[in-house]
Amino acid sequence: MAMRSQAERRAAMVERNIARRGIRSPLVLEALGAVPREQFLPAALGEFAYDDAPLPIDEGQTISQPYIVALMTEALGLQGGERVLEIGTGSGYAAAVLAHIAKDVYTVERYGQLATKAADTLSHLGYGNVHVLHGDGTLGWPEHAPYDAIVVAAGGPSVPEALKAQLKVGGRLVIPVGADRGLQELVRVTRRSQHDYQQEDLADVRFVPLVGAEGWAPERPDDIPPPAPPPRRRSRDADLELVESIRAACEPFQDIETVDLNPLLARIGDARVVLLGEASHGTSEFYRMRERISRELIERRGFSFVAIEGDWPDAARVDHYVRHAEYPPSEWTAFARFPTWMWRNEEVRRFVDWLRDHNQQLEPQRRVTFRGLDLYSLYNSIRSVLAYLDQVDPHTARVARLRYGCLTPWEADPATYGRAALTGQYETCETKVVAMLNTLRSKQQAYAEHDGERFLDAMQNAQLVANAEQYYRIMYYGSRASWNLRDGHMFDTLKNLLEFYGPDSRGIVWAHNSHVGDSIATEMSHRGEYNIGHLCKQEFGRAAFSIGFGTHDGTVAAASDWDGPMQTMKVTPSLANSYEALCHEAGEQQFLLSLRAPSSPELLAGLSRPRLERAIGVIYRPETELQSHYFQADLTRQFDEYIWFDRTHAVTPLQVQMLAGLPDTYPFGV
Ligand code: SAH
Secondary structure (H helix, E strand, O other): OOOOOHHHHHHHHHHHHHHOOOOOOHHHHHHHHHOOHHHHOOHHHHHHOOOOOOEEOHHHOEEOOHHHHHHHHHHOOOOOOOEEEEEOOOOOHHHHHHHHHOOEEEEEEOOHHHHHHHHHHHHHOOOOOEEEEEOOHHHOOHHHOOEEEEEEOOEEOOOOHHHHHOEEEEEEEEEEEEEEOOEEEEEEEEEOOOOOEEEEEEEEEOOOEOEOOOOEOOOOOOOOOOOOOOOOOOHHHHHHHHHHHHHHHOEEOOOOOOOOOHHHHHHHOOOOEEEEOOOOOOEHHHHHHHHHHHHHHHHHHOOOEEEEEEEHHHHHHHHHHHOOOOOOOOOOOOOOOOOHHHOOEHHHHHHHHHHHHHHHOOOHHHOOEEEEEEOOOHHHHHHHHHHHHHHHOHHHHHHHHHHHHHHHHHOOOHHHHHHHHHOOOOOOOHHHHHHHHHHHHHOHHHHHHHOHHHHHHHHHHHHHHHHHHHHHHHHHHOHHHHHHHHHHHHHHHHHHHHHHHOOOOOEEEEOOHHHHOOHHHEHHHHHOOOOHHHHHHHHHHHHEEEEEEEEEEEEEEEEOOOOOOOEEEEEOOOOOOEHHHHHHHOOOOEEEEEOOOOOOHHHHHHHHOOEEEEOOOOEOOHHHHHHHHEEEEOHHHHOOEEEEEEEEOEOOEOOHHHHOOOOOOOOOOO
């Protein structure tokens, strides 16, 4: 693809990320289309100027996401010619957008260094109608009041009275407000008369805190605006030093089979949950290293189960196999849904075979189990619940058939159920699936008496059905709600397992980096999303240990589109300025890097500055890699440990002929 100019990228962003997301005001669209955002960013970030994402600027602050700037500006209802007050100049970008529409823009910033720099950039670009003040914006800028519109680019605990007072009658004030320092509701306050203010909620947002007299207190006593700008090193030099500290701190190894994992096990200590990530869903090295670590944890630390980012009933099939359970072979194929290569591959099969051998020597009740955390198996879970009830309680089985029948028409494509239920064309099945879950729960005493394991299995399936039903309905509200529901389900399943196996039990989780790394450290949290890694940190603190994986280049198994065929694709070398690029430059083929106990303060400081990180899922689109696969993260807060493979290879999917001669209980039928 030919390199596009910044102007072309800007136009594309305005079209794709602003206009198509519902911003209609021609004045706002024009302004966004005119301001050169790259000029407001540190030089190294210029290439991301039109990504429609917030990006880091100095003093730990951020330049707002263009869409949010557009949304807030539109909410001000400007017609042209107004006097506008902005609180939180930051880079000066939003002030420039406002200056295209308003007559005069007064903007206040609490960090002197940012104020000076923004004033320079703005005057350099010819924005003569923007006036910058260094000070506490929660007090407004009374000399130029009253204002037609006021916009606050940082989140406060409440709407500052000083700002309300400086609004003209008829004027609008847009501000993020929330009881949490980092999560807010965007509200618009309209001054209807001298004493009458009307307030509306506009959207959920995430802004840096508004710190000041009518805002939050500084987080640390030393978090006061510095008097003079400290000298800053050029970032390239800083990166070279950082690469040096990575090289000094990392523990290189030759081979996955022979790597000495004692230092890692010491760092893991007696963690109750170890979360093993992956930077793609189709990389052999990640699977093999997870296997190696899991074997150590099972053999030497008594871990009792492995729970994967796969569906519960599918994993149950593997579980029967590895624990030598006497179940008749099932009629359906485990892991048959897209993307089949994610679990039906040679690497997983090796681990499964090892687990089966390992379990052979153990008493049945001490065998290590294999579980699934995910919730995409609505219909297989229904079948499992029915099969269970047919055996233990045929009367309840009949009730269950009636209730679950509500979902039967949608088996071919459950997403259409969500749409039909949402638009009211079809009754929702919510009460029925929840009633079924409650029925099962109420029979715990009677059922679990025969066989606690099988009761756990039925309960998990009934829970899965209830959550999946909800999942398909809320999918249409946007990705946040469904993502959180899914990770919440995975976390609850994990907790149920720990409870089931008792207070001394320990579990291993295999899931993508985007699930196991703490979401608070990534862009996900800006969208209000959380994940199992975050929930584990909250629940278990240091007893949850999360390991991230990364790679520079090589090949990966992935598809170009959802439901598309698996391909072996080339992984593009990592982008400059990413964590991956730093690790690559460290020059070792593979290494372990402790992030929980970094060996030097420089390493900790260097790796804690947000940077790009790559995530490849089941889909890989190298053509739009930056937009599709990179996000901002703070590695040290995301993971406790990072494992690097400079060059990686695609997994080997299982072929039919490989399965010849295996017992018919073998779970990976093709
Ligand atoms: N509009 C900016 C976004 C900046 S982020 C842009 O487009 O780049 C919010 C900014 O608000 C930060 O720079 C932060 O330092 C500043 N801020 C926080 N509390 C403030 C206060 N009380 N007065 C003025 N600025 C404040």
